[in-house]
Amino acid sequence: MIELKIGETFEFIIEWMTQNLGFIFDTINVIITTFVTAMTDLFLLAHPFLMIVIFAVIAFFTAKRGIAIFTLVGFYIIYTMNLWDKTMETLALVLTSAIVALMIGVPLGILSSKNNTVEKIVRPLLDFMQTMPAFVYLIPAVFFFRLGQVPGVIATLIFSMPPAVRLTNLGIRQVPVNVREAAISFGSTSSQMLFKVELPTAMPTILAGVNQTIMLALSMVVIAAMIGAGGLGEQVLKGLTQLKVGLGFESGIAIVILAIILDRLTQSLGKSKK
Amino acid sequence: MNIVEVKNLYKIFGKDTGDVYPLLRQNTSKEKILEETGCVVALNDVNLEIKKGETFVLMGLSGSGKSTFIRCLNRLIEPTKGEILINGNNVTELSSEKLREVRRKTMSMVFQNFGLFPHRTVLTNVEYGLEVAGEEKEVREKKAMESLELVGLKGYEQSFPHELSGGMQQRVGLARALANDPEVLLMDEAFSALDPLIRTQMQDELLDLQEKMHKTIVFITHDLDEALKLGDRIAILGSGGVVRQIGTPEEILNNPADSYVKSFVENVDKTKVIKASTIMKKPLTITIPKDGPNMAVRKLEKAGLSTLFVTDSHRILQGVVRIDDAVLLQKKKQSDIVPIIDTDVSITSPETPVGDLLNAAWENKYPVAVVDDYHRLLGIVDRASILAEVDSDYENVLLSDATPEKVLPENSGGVND
Numbered sequence: 001m002i003e004l005k006i007g008e009t010f011e012f013i014i015e016w017m018t019q020n021l022g023f024i025f026d027t028i029n030v031i032i033t034t035f036v037t038a039m040t041d042l043f044l045l046a047h048p049f050l051m052i053v054i055f056a057v058i059a060f061f062t063a064k065r066g067i068a069i070f071t072l073v074g075f076y077i078i079y080t081m082n083l084w085d086k087t088m089e090t091l092a093l094v095l096t097s098a099i100v101a102l103m104i105g106v107p108l109g110i111l112s113s114k115n116n117t118v119e120k121i122v123r124p125l126l127d128f129m130q131t132m133p134a135f136v137y138l139i140p141a142v143f144f145f146r147l148g149q150v151p152g153v154i155a156t157l158i159f160s161m162p163p164a165v166r167l168t169n170l171g172i173r174q175v176p177v178n179v180r181e182a183a184i185s186f187g188s189t190s191s192q193m194l195f196k197v198e199l200p201t202a203m204p205t206i207l208a209g210v211n212q213t214i215m216l217a218l219s220m221v222v223i224a225a226m227i228g229a230g231g232l233g234e235q236v237l238k239g240l241t242q243l244k245v246g247l248g249f250e251s252g253i254a255i256v257i258l259a260i261i262l263d264r265l266t267q268s269l270g271k272s273k274k
Numbered sequence: 275m276n277i278v279e280v281k282n283l284y285k286i287f288g289k290d291t292g293d294v295y296p297l298l299r300q301n302t303s304k305e306k307i308l309e310e311t312g313c314v315v316a317l318n319d320v321n322l323e324i325k326k327g328e329t330f331v332l333m334g335l336s337g338s339g340k341s342t343f344i345r346c347l348n349r350l351i352e353p354t355k356g357e358i359l360i361n362g363n364n365v366t367e368l369s370s371e372k373l374r375e376v377r378r379k380t381m382s383m384v385f386q387n388f389g390l391f392p393h394r395t396v397l398t399n400v401e402y403g404l405e406v407a408g409e410e411k412e413v414r415e416k417k418a419m420e421s422l423e424l425v426g427l428k429g430y431e432q433s434f435p436h437e438l439s440g441g442m443q444q445r446v447g448l449a450r451a452l453a454n455d456p457e458v459l460l461m462d463e464a465f466s467a468l469d470p471l472i473r474t475q476m477q478d479e480l481l482d483l484q485e486k487m488h489k490t491i492v493f494i495t496h497d498l499d500e501a502l503k504l505g506d507r508i509a510i511l512g513s514g515g516v517v518r519q520i521g522t523p524e525e526i527l528n529n530p531a532d533s534y535v536k537s538f539v540e541n542v543d544k545t546k547v548i549k550a551s552t553i554m555k556k557p558l559t560i561t562i563p564k565d566g567p568n569m570a571v572r573k574l575e576k577a578g579l580s581t582l583f584v585t586d587s588h589r590i591l592q593g594v595v596r597i598d599d600a601v602l603l604q605k606k607k608q609s610d611i612v613p614i615i616d617t618d619v620s621i622t623s624p625e626t627p628v629g630d631l632l633n634a635a636w637e638n639k640y641p642v643a644v645v646d647d648y649h650r651l652l653g654i655v656d657r658a659s660i661l662a663e664v665d666s667d668y669e670n671v672l673l674s675d676a677t678p679e680k681v682l683p684e685n686s687g688g689v690n691d
Contacts, residue, residue, distance in 0.1 A: 178389035181350055181383075182389035183391075185350060186377060187403070187406055188406045201392060
């Protein structure tokens with residue numbers, strides 16, 4: 001019987017990459033650290049009360065009044081639980097990972113909608129990324145980026161990217177044939193086709209992907225606390241390891257509040273477009 | 275002048291299309307070719323010419339390749355073999371850049387399911403063609419507004435397509451195609467998705483528009499009535515993409531080229547297609563002031579008729595004279611025939627479909643006079659000739675008429691038989 005040494009092979013690859021591609025990882029490390037720090041600083045720039053009001057105003061203009069009120073109350077509860085700083089840290093991590101995931105995922109989705117070969121290669125990769133237990137990403141991430149926020153962001157963006165790719169691909173493939181034909185028959189170039197017709201028509205589906213990506217990112221950021229990503233996940237972990245039921249519960253509630261606000265905001269983004 | 279010329283056009287879907295031509299030359303059936311080569315023949319040696327300013331209808335059942343044909347014209351589908359000349363330029367050989375130019379300037383298309391852009395307003399939908407052609411915002415807005423006004427959609431500029439009814443959506447489709455001011459308008463089953471009432475309305479509006487615009491229109495339909503109504507000329511496409519007959523609606527109806535076309539035409543309501551000018555007869559006439567009662571009586575007795583038509587020396591219709599009045603006048607030895615001219619004659623234009631003449635023919639004492647724009651008498655249409663043309667619809671005519679009892683006896687004593 002042939003013995004496949006999958007685990008060992010993987011170890012070998014990871015080791016080779018750490019040794020030989022270190023400069024790439026260092027660059028990525030610097031960029032992401034800067035980005036996350038800047039965003040966290042921005043969120044913590046003003047007094048929490050002022051920030052809460054700003055968030056509520058944003059919610060009011062992108063979504064409905066109800067969500068604005070929920071933002072106001074929800075964030076105030078977080079503030080009273082003394083979790084404001086941690087929540088903003090988590091928010092910065094989520095947004096950073098989601099933005100990078102979208103920056104890679106949406107173009108990849110466009111590419112795989114245009115090219116069947118690309119789709120055939122990408123699809124199993126996405127399956128792999130989605131079904132592999134989230135904790136497994138943490139290991140190579142630590143190898144490449146050591147402990148801290150950056151491996152957290154990397155693991156999160158890998159975990160949260162698939163819906164963006166899948167739904168962009170799906171949205172563009174679902175553009176009706178006659179709409180596509182109409183665009184060609186009026187003499188569109190392929191880039192006019194993409195930007196004036198396909199992407200706008202597919203936008204509701206793509207935004208559903210954006211929503212999913214952000215939600216997955218939030219769930220992964222909590223797990224990423226295990227490799228020192230910080231934020232609310234850290235508090236949950238503390239509650240778990242030190243058996244502080246109250247702390248664990250409080251941080252759990254803060255995560256739920258953040259999740260609801262992010263979800264409703266991104267969902268209404270898709271609806272207001274229609 | 276021919277604006278579009280299609281020469282030996284083939285479209286064969288599948289690999290190894292080369293194997294198919296010898297089979298086609300042997301008249302092998304579409305099914306057999308599919309079985310032997312795995313290729314589907316959509317268009318088989320299509321040759322046709324479309325004149326500038328005419329509405330050319332390509333009619334065929336589903337699967338006859340008519341949608342493939344219209345898509346070959348602007349190369350939404352690449353033809354396998356053959357030439358398509360638009361203004362003398364072979365479209366099949368154009369580079370993609372030149373082809374875009376043709377699509378932007380020469381040909382615009384209207385689609386069966388409208389093909390509107392759901393995220394754009396009515397106005398920006400109509401602007402699309404000009405926008406991709408790089409037209410300035412103000413210019414394209416102005417042209418789009420004109421185009422929308424033309425199709426009667428003024429006031430709906432800021433609506434979105436999903437807020438409009440099917441008929442209105444297709445108006446947007448039409449406005450969008452017209453905004454580019456193309457030479458050729460391609461309409462792919464443009465009205466087939468609409469319900470019957472709206473469809474008829476849109477057909478009438480297209481006819482009105484065409485009267486003003488004189489565009490070259492290539493119209494695809496599976497509905498023969500629609501083809502006959504809209505088409506200046508019609509091509510009938512049979513299964514396997516073979517053109518069975520090309521001709522005017524009347525030619526197709528009166529001289530079907532083969533049994534296939536005949537089977538189509540059999541159930542058509544001819545009264546909607548055949549024009550007054552086709553069935554009109556040469557009338558018996560006298561000319562005033564030259565002719566008097568004596569001339570009238572002589573002509574009527576010789577022809578064995580009871581009425582004749584009176585025109586002046588410019589052939590302008592004056593009225594009708596009855597034999598009994600003329601005889602009376604003759605007995606009184608009066609030579610002026612003017613007092614007995616009955617002016618109660620219904621008139622019609624040569625273009626009127628026979629169906630529209632039924633009522634007039636039934637309600638009047640005299641045959642209907644066919645006159646031109648200057649009121650000159652061209653011919654007459656009587657009941658007998660209408661019935662002879664539409665005999666298959668005879669019963670329907672009687673059923674649809676409000677007073678059939680009155681009609682029959684009068685008909686049997688027709689004035690001009």
